[in-house]
Amino acid sequence: MKPYNKVTSHEVAALAGVSRSAVSRTFTPGASVSVKTREKVENAARKLGYRPNALARSLIVRSTRMIGLVMAEWQNPFYTRMLRQFSERFQAEGYQLLLLTSASDAGVDDAVRRLLQYQVDGLLIVSAKPSEAMAEECERAGTPVVLINRHSPVIRASSVTCDNAQIGRDIFAMLQSAGYRRVALVLGDPGVLTGIERNAAINEAAAAGKDIRVVAEISGCLGYEAGRQAVIDMWKAAERPDAIVCSSDPTALGILDGARLDLKLAVPEELAVVGLGDIPQSSWGAYRLTTVHLPVDEMINLAVEDLLAHLEDPQLEPRPMTARARLVHRDSVRVRPEA
Amino acid sequence: MKPYNKVTSHEVAALAGVSRSAVSRTFTPGASVSVKTREKVENAARKLGYRPNALARSLIVRSTRMIGLVMAEWQNPFYTRMLRQFSERFQAEGYQLLLLTSASDAGVDDAVRRLLQYQVDGLLIVSAKPSEAMAEECERAGTPVVLINRHSPVIRASSVTCDNAQIGRDIFAMLQSAGYRRVALVLGDPGVLTGIERNAAINEAAAAGKDIRVVAEISGCLGYEAGRQAVIDMWKAAERPDAIVCSSDPTALGILDGARLDLKLAVPEELAVVGLGDIPQSSWGAYRLTTVHLPVDEMINLAVEDLLAHLEDPQLEPRPMTARARLVHRDSVRVRPEA
DNA sequence: GCACGGTTTGCAAACGTGTGCAAAACTGCA
DNA sequence: TGCAGTTTTGCACACGTTTGCAAACCGTGC
Known part of the structure; x- marks a missing residue:
């Protein structure tokens, strides 16, 4: 029964x-x-x-009002914010989010395949990208997709990123004018474009000028604990940096604590630390991290508007969009050379 | 075309x-x-x-392999962790998550209604609860639901909470034996059971004993900024507390910074601060907050196992489950009375 | 009473799949 | 080859909707 x-x-x-x-x-x-x-x-x-029954309905109207969201990166609070806002925005427009997680780029195709089976009306992929073949399948299925924090010239999909190279140049200029000389670059997940492009720009700028050098470049260092350990290790190396540029805020905060608490260094006098993301904690009194504020809200807006537009008019061409990040000066970088 | x-x-x-x-x-x-x-x-x-086509399929097999998740609270990083783990666990079992956001208890019914239209196989509601009428509809529809961090004797649904009263008593005992005398209770969202039940237990314990009093009880104070401001305001009041018990970690961290940086107080000598949640930041070197570790992983396990069991066997009775929280002693509460 | 324009209504055909049932095909064996 | 037993296959109906189309209805003015 x-x-x-x-x-x-x-x-x-x-x-x-x-x-x-x-x-x-x-x-x-x-x-x-x-x-x-x-x-x-x-x-x-x-x-x-x-x-x-919404399913029976969508079978005949050929629209499920579900949009698929695949999330490949959870470490950063930044992405949580995205998730929440996407949910709220689309919900307000009468859409629901079908959520899938993927470990990395490798898992994305599987996730997308599953979402396509559920006939989602659109696809949001954050911090990862599908294979070219899979992207083509989406196109054939008429499902618009927008990539967040990733882009690829070979994939026909909208994308929203921010101008990482410009931010790299801004950071370089700031460090230079404050008289720092030896910078270390630390990357989190190798494969996340944000950090890579930014570091490339810094390297380029350093190669061009004479007075400031990149003395270390490590990668795969993600999260508070990893950062705290990384700075300790760095201090054992032959040449110690006087500025560390970090591709995630939590990592930068770990470095900050490692420098102050473990190494007893004076920040920003002896060492500058700059982060990426501007998470809430970075503005907290105990840290006051100089970092770059990613324009999440603007990125979300762009993504939402673009996806909605494509849902409205399937003929629309996908387009790359970029939001402008902003350097926020706080207390982990000094503003002028030491006397 | x-x-x-x-x-x-x-x-x-x-x-x-x-x-x-x-x-x-x-x-x-x-x-x-x-x-x-x-x-x-x-x-x-x-x-x-x-x-x-998964939709056409589910129309006839009468199972969508979608489970609905309604999320009413995003402030606390704690919930993000849940979201991620739920996604991964259910995905591994071949289920997808259909995600809806709701502002508060008021919005839950709407969200549930929408999810039922999509014929979800099961329902996960975190930090909110549906009306009795809506819960009844779920039951009639044969959709099992599990409530997280909420329970209600009148609703026939599984629930997973933690033993808040016990934790309240533990905190009280800790403060008492360390010689604190005047405790303030600060609540976040009034309506979140975790804090309410805990505070009730503390009030009760205080009423029973003689040597320690509750000198203030404020509510609606949620997040770092709010906490930082709250402690400043408290110091203008007639009777200042020497211990603050807080129903969320971010708020407690704000109080910590407010006390140390703005009020120049010595923590834990002049003031004890205890949080709730044990978010990663609480263990960071600059804070080292004494707090209660919510057993998120255990709660997630309980919820997932229970929901899967109900999906397997619809006849199963819903049941209340409680996980055990644990006090973690760090540096924001002293361990013995001052000399 | 009748023709006429405009609303409402029901019929039936979709949408894309799973599955019971009986027919068909195959297998092995004498 | 014939036959019993087993596997594979196709038919047709079901799932719960929406929607084009034509019939039914309604009120109105002659």
């Missing part, structure tokens, strides 16, 4: 004494129903606890 | 020269198909890029 109790439009129609079409029409805004039958149907529906 | 290109089992069947049932069976594990036709079908499917 199953408690299988789903009530269908058929039963509502029977109770109300009308046809199934009538009940369908009362639940479709803008359909032609007389007020009398509408009332009858609504009463019957209420009595039975009827709720239209 | 639409690029509408969905390929159906019909087309695959035609290309392979078999019936539609044959292609359906090749994609249903354990069905009876000869290797020869299976091969033909697989080739045709690959050539056409066929992917079974």
Whole structure:
């Protein structure tokens, strides 16, 4: 004996004494129903606890009002914020989010495949990208996709990133004018474009000028603990940096604590630390980290608007979008050379 | 000219020269198909890029393998962790998460309604609870639901919480034996059970004993900034506390910074601060907050196991589950009375 | 009473799949 | 070859909706 109790439009129609079409029409805004039958149907529906089956519906209207979200990076609080905002924004427009997690780029294709089976109307991929073949399948299926914090010239998909190279140059200029000389670059997940492009720009700038050198470049260092350990290790090396540029805020905060608490260094006098992301903790009194504020809200806006536009008009061409990041000066970098 | 290109089992069947049932069976594990036709079908499917429509499928098998997740609280990093783990765990079992956000208890019913329309197989509600009527609808629909960090005797649903009263008593005992005398209780979102129950237990213990009093009880104070301001305000009041018990870690960290940086107080000598949640930042060197470690992983396990069990066997009765929280002693509370 | 324009209504055909059932094909064996 | 037993296959119906189309209905003005 199953408690299988789903009530269908058929039963509502029977109770109300009308046809199934009538009940369908009362639940479709803008359909032609007389007020009398509408009332009858609504009463019957209420009595039975009827709720239209969204899946059966989407089968014939060819739109599920679900958008697939694949998330490949959770470490950074930054992405949580995205998740929340995406959920709220799309929910307001009558869409739901179908959420999948993927370990890395490798898992993305699987996730996308699953989402396509569920006939999602659109796809949001944060901090990862699908294979070219998979992207092509999306296109053939007519499913618009927007990449966040990733882009690829070979994939036909919208993307929103920020101008990492420019930020790299800004950081370089700041360190230079404050008189720092030996900078270390620490990268988190190798493969996340944000850090890579930024570091490339710094390297380039350093190669061009004479007075400031890149003395170390480590990668795979992600999170508070890793950062704290990394700075300790760095101090054992032959040449110690006087500025560390870090591709995630939590890592930078770990470095800050490692430098101050473990190594007893004076920040920013003896060592500068700059982060990436501007998470809430970075502004907290105990840290006051100089970092780059990623324009998450702007990025979210761009992504949402673009995806909605593509849902509206499938003919629209995908386009790359870039938001402008902003250096926020706090207390972990001094502003002028020491006297 | 639409690029509408969905390929159906019909087309695959035609290309392979078999019936539609044959292609359906090749994609249903354990069905009876000869290797020869299976091969033909697989080739045709690959050539056409066929992917079974999960929605049409679930229409007839009466199971969508989607589970609905409604999230009412995002402030605390704690919940992000839950989200991620839920996603991964269920994904591993072949389920997807359909994510909805709700501002508060008020919005939960709406979210649940929407999820039911999508015929989710199960429901996870974190940090909020549906109305009694809505819970009844879920039951009639045969959709198991598990509540996280909430419970209600009147709702027939599984729930996982932790023993907040016990933790309240533990905190009280700790403060008492360390010789603190005037405790302030600060609550975040009024309505989140965790804090309420804990504070109630502390109040009760204080009423029973003689040597320690609750001198202030504020609520609606959530997040770093709010905490930092709150402690400043407290210091203007007639009677200043010597211990603050806080219902979220970020708030407690704000209080810590407010006390040390703004008020120039010595922690833990002049003031004790205890948090709730044990977020990563709380263990960081600059803070070392004494707090209670919520057993998130255990709670997640309980929730996942219970929901899966109910999906397996719909007859199963819902049950309340409680995980045990643990006080973690760090440096924001002294361990013995001052000399 | 009748023709006429405009609304409402029900019929039936989709949407893309799974599955019971009986027919068909195959297997092994005498 | 014939036959019993087993496996494979196709038909057709079901799942719960939406929607084009034509019939039914309604009110109105002659």
